[in-house]
Amino acid sequence: xxxxxxxxxxxxxxxxxxxxxxxxxxxxxxxxxxxxxxxxxxxxxxxxxxxxxxxxxxxxxxxxxxxxxxxxxxxxxxxxxxxxxxxxxxxxxxxxxxxxxxxxxxxxxxxxxxxxxxxxxxxxxxxxxxxxxxxxxxxxxxxxx
Amino acid sequence: xxxxxxxxxxxxxxxxxxxxxxxxxxxxxxxxxxxxxxxxxxxxxxxxxxxxxxxxxxxxxxxxxxxxxxxxxxxxxxxxxxxxxxxxxxxxxxxxxxxxxxxxxxxxxxxxxxxxxxxxxxxxxxxxxxxxxxxxxxxxxxxxxxxxxxxxxxxxxxxxxxxxxxxxxxxxxxxxxxxxxxxxxxxxxxxxxxxxxxxxxxxxxxxxxxxxxxxxxxxxxxxxxxxxxxxxxxxxxxxxxxxxxxxxxxxxxxxxxxxxxxxxxxxxxxxxxxxxxxxxxxxxxxxxxxxxxxxxxxxxxxxxxxxxxxxxxxxxxxxxxxxxxxxxxxxxxxxxxxxxxxxxxxxxxxxxxxxxxxxxxxxxxxxxxxxxxxxxxxxxxxxxxxxxxxxxxxxxxxxxxxxxxxxxxxxxxxxxxxxxxxxxxxxxxxxxxxxxxxxxxxxxxxxxxxxxxxxxxxxxxxxxxxxxxxxxxxxxxxxxxxxxxxxxxxxxxxxxxxxxxxxxxxxxxxxxxxxxxxxxxxxxxxxxxxxxxxxxxxxxxxxxxxxxxxxxxxxxxxxxxxxxxxxxxxxxxxxxxxxxxxxxxxxxxxxxxxxxxxxxxxxxxxxxxxxxxxxxxxxxxxxxxxxxxxxxxxxxxxxxxxxxxxxxxxxxxxxxxxxxxxxxxxxxxxxxxxxxxxxxxxxxxxxxxxxxxxxxxxxxxxxxxxxxxxxxxxxxxxxxxxxxxxxxxxxxxxxxxxxxxxxxxxxxxxxxxxxxxxxxxxxxxxxxxxxxxxxxxxxx
Numbered sequence: 001x002x003x004x005x006x007x008x009x010x011x012x013x014x015x016x017x018x019x020x021x022x023x024x025x026x027x028x029x030x031x032x033x034x035x036x037x038x039x040x041x042x043x044x045x046x047x048x049x050x051x052x053x054x055x056x057x058x059x060x061x062x063x064x065x066x067x068x069x070x071x072x073x074x075x076x077x078x079x080x081x082x083x084x085x086x087x088x089x090x091x092x093x094x095x096x097x098x099x100x101x102x103x104x105x106x107x108x109x110x111x112x113x114x115x116x117x118x119x120x121x122x123x124x125x126x127x128x129x130x131x132x133x134x135x136x137x138x139x140x141x142x143x144x145x
Numbered sequence: 146x147x148x149x150x151x152x153x154x155x156x157x158x159x160x161x162x163x164x165x166x167x168x169x170x171x172x173x174x175x176x177x178x179x180x181x182x183x184x185x186x187x188x189x190x191x192x193x194x195x196x197x198x199x200x201x202x203x204x205x206x207x208x209x210x211x212x213x214x215x216x217x218x219x220x221x222x223x224x225x226x227x228x229x230x231x232x233x234x235x236x237x238x239x240x241x242x243x244x245x246x247x248x249x250x251x252x253x254x255x256x257x258x259x260x261x262x263x264x265x266x267x268x269x270x271x272x273x274x275x276x277x278x279x280x281x282x283x284x285x286x287x288x289x290x291x292x293x294x295x296x297x298x299x300x301x302x303x304x305x306x307x308x309x310x311x312x313x314x315x316x317x318x319x320x321x322x323x324x325x326x327x328x329x330x331x332x333x334x335x336x337x338x339x340x341x342x343x344x345x346x347x348x349x350x351x352x353x354x355x356x357x358x359x360x361x362x363x364x365x366x367x368x369x370x371x372x373x374x375x376x377x378x379x380x381x382x383x384x385x386x387x388x389x390x391x392x393x394x395x396x397x398x399x400x401x402x403x404x405x406x407x408x409x410x411x412x413x414x415x416x417x418x419x420x421x422x423x424x425x426x427x428x429x430x431x432x433x434x435x436x437x438x439x440x441x442x443x444x445x446x447x448x449x450x451x452x453x454x455x456x457x458x459x460x461x462x463x464x465x466x467x468x469x470x471x472x473x474x475x476x477x478x479x480x481x482x483x484x485x486x487x488x489x490x491x492x493x494x495x496x497x498x499x500x501x502x503x504x505x506x507x508x509x510x511x512x513x514x515x516x517x518x519x520x521x522x523x524x525x526x527x528x529x530x531x532x533x534x535x536x537x538x539x540x541x542x543x544x545x546x547x548x549x550x551x552x553x554x555x556x557x558x559x560x561x562x563x564x565x566x567x568x569x570x571x572x573x574x575x576x577x578x579x580x581x582x583x584x585x586x587x588x589x590x591x592x593x594x595x596x597x598x599x600x601x602x603x604x605x606x607x608x609x610x611x612x613x614x615x616x617x618x619x620x621x622x623x624x625x626x627x628x629x630x631x632x633x634x635x636x637x638x639x640x641x642x643x644x645x646x647x648x649x650x651x652x653x654x655x656x657x658x659x660x661x662x663x664x665x666x667x668x669x670x671x672x673x674x675x676x677x678x679x680x681x682x683x684x685x686x687x688x689x690x691x692x693x694x695x696x697x698x699x700x701x702x703x704x705x706x707x708x709x710x711x712x713x714x715x716x717x718x719x720x721x722x723x724x725x726x727x728x729x730x731x732x733x734x735x736x737x738x739x740x741x742x743x744x745x746x747x748x749x750x751x752x753x754x755x756x757x758x759x760x761x762x763x764x765x766x767x768x769x770x771x772x773x774x775x776x777x778x779x780x781x782x783x784x785x786x787x788x789x790x791x792x793x794x795x796x797x798x799x800x801x802x803x804x805x806x807x808x809x810x811x812x813x814x815x816x817x818x819x820x821x822x823x824x825x826x827x828x829x830x831x832x833x834x835x836x837x838x839x840x841x842x843x844x845x846x847x848x849x850x851x852x853x854x855x856x857x858x859x860x861x862x863x864x865x866x867x868x869x870x871x872x873x874x875x876x877x878x879x880x881x882x883x884x885x886x887x888x889x890x891x892x893x894x895x896x897x898x899x900x901x902x903x904x905x906x907x908x909x910x911x912x913x914x915x916x917x918x919x920x921x922x923x924x925x
Contacts, residue, residue, distance in 0.1 A: 032552065032662045035599030036648045036674070044645075044654060044662035050309060051654045051662045053642035083642040139644065 003098040005121065006076060007128065009090040011063035016098075016121060016128040017087075023077045025092050028054065031068050040139040042068050042088055052077065052086040060139045061112030066090075078133050085137055096123045102130045153194050154247040155294065160187045161240050162358065165365040168233055172368075175217075175224030184232065185214045191239055202252055203242050209261040210235045222266055231263035233365075297391065300351055307341075307348045308637045314341050316660050350388070356434045356441070357385030359394050363405060363432055370409045377427040378413055384434035389441055390537060396515045397443070397535060400508040404445050404531050405432065407505075412449030412529060422526065424448065436537075443533040452523035454480030461486060477894065478845065481521040485509045513617075518559075522908075524895050544636045544665060546657070547613065547627040549596045549603050553663050555636055555655060560668040562614040562622055564630055567607060574607050580676075583612055583624045590614065592624040593675035598650070603628055617669035623677045638665055650674055703814070704766075705783040705807055709753050714779075715786065715807055716815040722767040722774065724782070729757040738824065741765065741776045749824035751800070752778035768817060770836075770868050773825050777815070784808070818869035835859045835920070838870035838887075845907075846874065850892075853910070857917040872920045877904055888920045 004019035031043035031054055040059040045052045054075065058066045066073070066088050075086035102119030109117060109129075118130040164187055171180035188210040195204035210232055216222040238260060245252055314337070321334060360382045371378040389397075413419075413428030420426050429448045434441060458472045461483045467475075475483075485505050509519050512533055523529030536542075536559070544555040545564075563585075565572050571586045581592035592612065596603035610626040636655040641664070645651055652667040703715040731742045732750060739750040741763075750765065757763045765776040786807045792814060794803040802816035837854050839846045841863035851861050854874070862868050870887055877893040890913070891904040905912045 030661065032664075034645050034648070034651075034664060035601055036650060037645050038647070041642075041644050044664070046656055046660050046662050051639060051641070051656065053645060081643070083640075085642065137642075137644070 003121075005096050005098050005123065005128065005130070007093040007096055007123075008076060008087075009093060010057045011061065012090065014093065014126070014128060016096075016123070016130050017076060017078075017133060018130065019095055021078050021133050023079060023084075025074065025076055026086060027072045028052075028075050028086060028088075029072050038139050039065075042066065045086060047077065047084070047086070050084055052084050054086045054088055055137055055139070056088050057136060058088075060136050061116065062110070063112060078137075080134055080137055087133070087136065096125075098130075099123055105129070150198060150246065153198065154243055157191060157239070157243045158247075160190065161236070161243070162361055164236065165362045168229065168236070169364045169368050171224065172226070172229040175229075178218075181214065181218060181224070184236075185211065185218060187236070188214065188239075200242070200246070200252060202255065202257060203239060206235050206238060206242075206257050206260065209264050213264040213266075216266070228264070228266075231260070233369075234260050234263060300348075304348055304352060305639070307345050308639075310341050311345055312637065312656050312660070314338055319659070352391050353388040354391050354394050355385060356387045356389050356394065356443075359398055359401060360385045360432060360434075366402070367405065367409055367430060370406060371413075371428075374410065374415075376409065376413055376415055378409055379427050379429050381429070381431040382433070383431065387434040387436055387441060389434075389535075393441075393515060393535060393537070396511065397517075397533060400511045400519075400533065401432075401443065401445070403505075403508050404533075405430070408445060408447040408449065408529075408531075412447040412451075414450050418450075422450075440534050440536055443535070444530060445533075446528060446530040448528040451525040451527055451529050452481055452484065452521070453525055454523075457481070457483045478521075481523060484521065485519070513559075522894065527895075542636055542638050542665070543633065544638075544655075545613070545633055546631040546663065547595070547611075548629045548631060549599060549601050549627060552601070553631065553657065553661075554595075555634070555663050555665040556613060556615070556625075556668065557652065557665065558633065560615050560617050562616045565612050565614065565624075567610045567612050567626060572612065581607070581626075585612070585614065585624070590622050590624045591677045592626060593671075593677060594626040595671075596626075596628070598671060598675045615668045615671070617667075617672055623672055623675075625671060625675075636663070636665065648674075702785065702787050703807070705786045705812060706766075706779045707781050707783060709778055709780050711780070712813060713783070713810065714801070714813045714815055715788070715805070716766060716768075716777070717817065718785070720768050720770070720817045722769045725765050725767050725776070727763050727765060727776075729759055729761050729763060732756050732763060743767070743776075746774070748774050748776045750776040750778060751820050751824050752776075768820070770817075770821055773821065775821060775824050777820065788814070821869055835871040836862055836868055837872045837874060837917075838862050838864065838866065839874050840864050840876065843876060846876070846892075850874065850907070853913065854917060857914060859917070872917070890916050890920075 005016035006019045006022050006025075007014055007016055009015075026047055028045045031045055033043045034041055034053075040056050042054040042056040042059075045054050052075075054068075056066045056068065058064050068088070073088050074090075074092050075088050076092065077084060077086050079085075098121045100122040102121050105117065105120045113129065116132050116135040118132045120127050121130045164184060167180050167183050171177060171184060174180070188207045192204055192207035192211055195201075195207060213222070213228065213232065217224050217228070222228075238257065242252055317334065318338070321331065363382055364380045367378050367380045408430055409428075413430065414422065414424075416426035419428065431446045432443070433446075434443045436442075454475075454477050457480050458467075458475060461467050462469050462472050466483070466486050485508075505519075512519050512535065515535055517533060517535035520532040520534070521529065522532075543558040545558055545561060546553050546555050548554065565585055567574060567583075573584045574592060575582050575584070581594070583590050583592035594603075594607065594610065595601075596605075605628050607626060610628060611630050612624040612626055613630065614622055614624050616622045634657075638653040638655045640646070641651055641654045645654070645664075649670040650664075650666060651670070652665045655663050655665055657663050702718040704718050704721055705713070705715050708714055725743060727741055727743065733740055733742070734756070735747070739753065739756070740747050741750040748767070752765070753763075763778055764780070765778045768775050768777055788805050788807065792803040792805045795801050795816075798816065798819055800816060800819060801813040802819070803814050804811050805814055806812070835858060837859035839851060839854065839861050841847070854861055859872065862870060873887055873889045875889060875891055877891055892907040892913075893904045894907055905916060907913075
């Protein structure tokens with residue numbers, strides 16, 4: 001049984017998250033900002049009486065910032081070390097089956113992508129970059145520090 | 146196999162814990178068969194298991210102890226001090242080994258021959274006299290309750306599940322309110338709601354442990370300590386059935402142990418010294434726990450030499466913690482507070498029992514970390530008492546919600562000292578070198594704006610904000626300026642994600658009633674990020690607070706007027722509500738005195754003896770003491786003025802309190818108190834509240850006593866208030882408030898003082914309430 005992947009778009013690019021790590025896909029409306037938190041922490045949101053720490057994937061990857069001032073945003077909910085996070089993405093596309101183990105990508109990627117990449121996985125259509133959720137949550141700045 | 150070992154370890158630990166108290170009790174009563182049996186059972190169990198698991202050292206030890214105890218059981222030998230100590234030593238060694246096994250390590254090689262030898266009879270020359278055979282059945286009264294072991298992690302998961310359920314229920318309740326549902330749905334929801342509440346109670350209780358778990362080790366510890374120090378100490382442990390959150394118990398274990406050690410080491414004197422001081426040679430130490438509201442109070446009292454406040458001050462001065470000039474102004478309570486300063490120990494010499502660098506400062510910060518408080522009370526030569534106040538659970542925190550702009554935050558209530566308006570009379574804000582300083586009733590505290598700390602935009606100016614005075618662990622205060630203060634709430638707090646915690650500002654997150662997340666602040670973190678230095682300055686600040694108020698005379702604004710019969714008088718402006726013109730028809734004799742009708746109210750009227758002639762207008766001041774009103778007739782107002790000179794008091798109490806110079810001419814000062822007493826005192830003012838005067842500058846009274854007094858139905862006024870009081874509460878030894886002929890309750894800080902001086906111990910709540918009621922009843 002091959003790994004299932006959740007295909008999402010971040011900064012206009014299709015990437016894959018391990019579906020086993022994703023609890024659910026939600027739509028967030030209001031965000032409570034967290035003053036002085038790292039920039040990639042977009043804020044807090046509540047999901048069924050649970051507090052979600054919302055991660056702005058664009059910022060985490062140093063691709064710019066997602067506009068969170070209004071509207072509804074799609075996010076993938078993951079759990080890491082007992083905390084729940086919502087990863088803000090442009091959109092959630094599909095769930096596909098991986099056709100291969102992640103293979104290292106030898107081409108030069110952007111700094112942000114480099115840090116969160118687990119490698120390239122083959123799917124039925126196009127190969128996708130598999131994202132390390134923990135590294136994404138940690139954010140680029142935190143690692144640089 | 147690993148599972149079996151884990152079970153063995155768990156069993157041993159449990160038995161060891163419950164044995165601590167048994168052994169001491171056995172020593173006191175060696176013939177007590179049931180105690181002996183339980184100790185015997187323990188070593189027997191250990192021995193049996195060791196053979197199975199192949200722990201030869203452990204087996205040899207338990208075997209030797211079993212043999213010795215079997216002899217005692219069979220009456221071949223009598224339990225004496227030497228044997229008890231030897232058995233204790235063996236049990237301790239077993240405990241150590243069990244911990245090694247628990248850690249998954251193999252037992253190190255070692256020699257236990259000495260310990261085993263110690264068990265042999267007659268080493269100290271004691272002759273084994275067979276005790277009278279203990280006849281009679283040993284009743285095993287307690288049937289072990291049916292239990293299972295659960296991992297704490299699982300319990301925590303269930304607990305957080307239930308918390309979520311409560312929040313989900315709240316949300317559902319809100320939705321139901323918004324869309325009026327039909328009655329059947331409401332009924333079903335009510336039922337669900339009830340079940341959830343019940344479950345929450347039950348699950349909270351599963352996390353609770355009897356505080357006994359913490360207390361059982363104390364008798365043993367005290368016994369060992371006192372033996373080592375050559376002292377005799379009797380321990381009394383009470384309230385072991387009080388239940389406390391499991392985590393809480395762990396958090397207070399070390400502080401409690403430290404305080405008890407201190408009490409035995411420094412508090413209780415040696416037998417000779419005690420006899421010389423006229424005390425029993427056996428010292429008394431009592432540890433008791435009780436629940437009070439959602440707090441647990443743990444008292445540790447000893448009848449030792451007490452805490453020498455003066456020595457503490459000397460030490461603090463010598464250590465450079467405070468200035469000598471400030472030191473002389475410290476009250477006894479403040480002197481005791483010094484005990485919590487880092488690097489201060491009153492022990493004449495550092496023993497290996499206490500004074501090993503872990504000081505009371507650590508004790509206090511540990512207790513404060515869990516939202517608790519440490520209180521000290523002591524009397525030199527008589528004893529001391531430490532009180533630990535800790536909340537019941539860690540997960541539900543009473544908090545105050547505040548906001549900046551549109552965003553809400555929560556502050557743990559335990560850290561909040563007071564809340565004042567930045568534009569209030571008693572507060573001035575100033576900027577010194579870019580740093581904010583708030584002067585609140587003469588006390589200078591660093592001030593930071595929450596909006597600045599959080600780098601949030603806020604449209605309010607400093608003066609429009611509200612100051613929340615915080616005292617994070619460690620005792621220093623600072624003022625936090627927030628835009629708005631909202632509400633007190635009990636919040637279910639959960640840890641926040643590491644990225645959020647890394648800011649150092651927050652202690653966790655929680656959900657508001659409307660389901661939106663709220664961040665809970667860590668007050669110490671706020672201070673740190675806000676650049677407030679917490680050490681050193683507040684002590685001086687506190688000292689200044691108690692410094693004598695500058696002798697500059699405060700001017701009193703008055704209204705100068707002429708009475709109907711032409712006298713030149715002044716009435717304090719603060720007591721005059723407004724000036725009224727009334728027609729003569731509104732003035733009537735009724736119920737024995739002149740009264741004036743103003744709209745719907747009928748007020749007693751002073752300042753004239755007869756009704757004015759028909760058709761005349763009468764001018765009067767409408768005086769108010771805050772809840773009652775009366776009229777005071779006059780002819781004309783002369784001027785507004787201020788009393789700056791001295792007041793020569795009148796010889797007899799009456800309408801005039803005294804004479805003073807106003808504008809170079811003498812004026813009689815109206816005694817408003819007398820007026821009210823005369824005209825309103827007997828009038829049966831049903832809604833009038835009794836008034837109690839508390840010293841404004843006594844922090845204890847304002848913070849601790851005031852709520853009690855207010856709860857007893859009094860309105861509290863300060864020393865500087867003009868209002869007549871029905872009751873005055875003063876500290877022991879303070880001067881009598883001049884010129885007040887009202888009942889006075891004096892409070893002493895010492896529980897033992899003779900009671901014939903009419904004073905009440907300040908924590909004698911029952912006595913206090915009786916006194917309050919007695920006076921209050923007389924007023925109404």
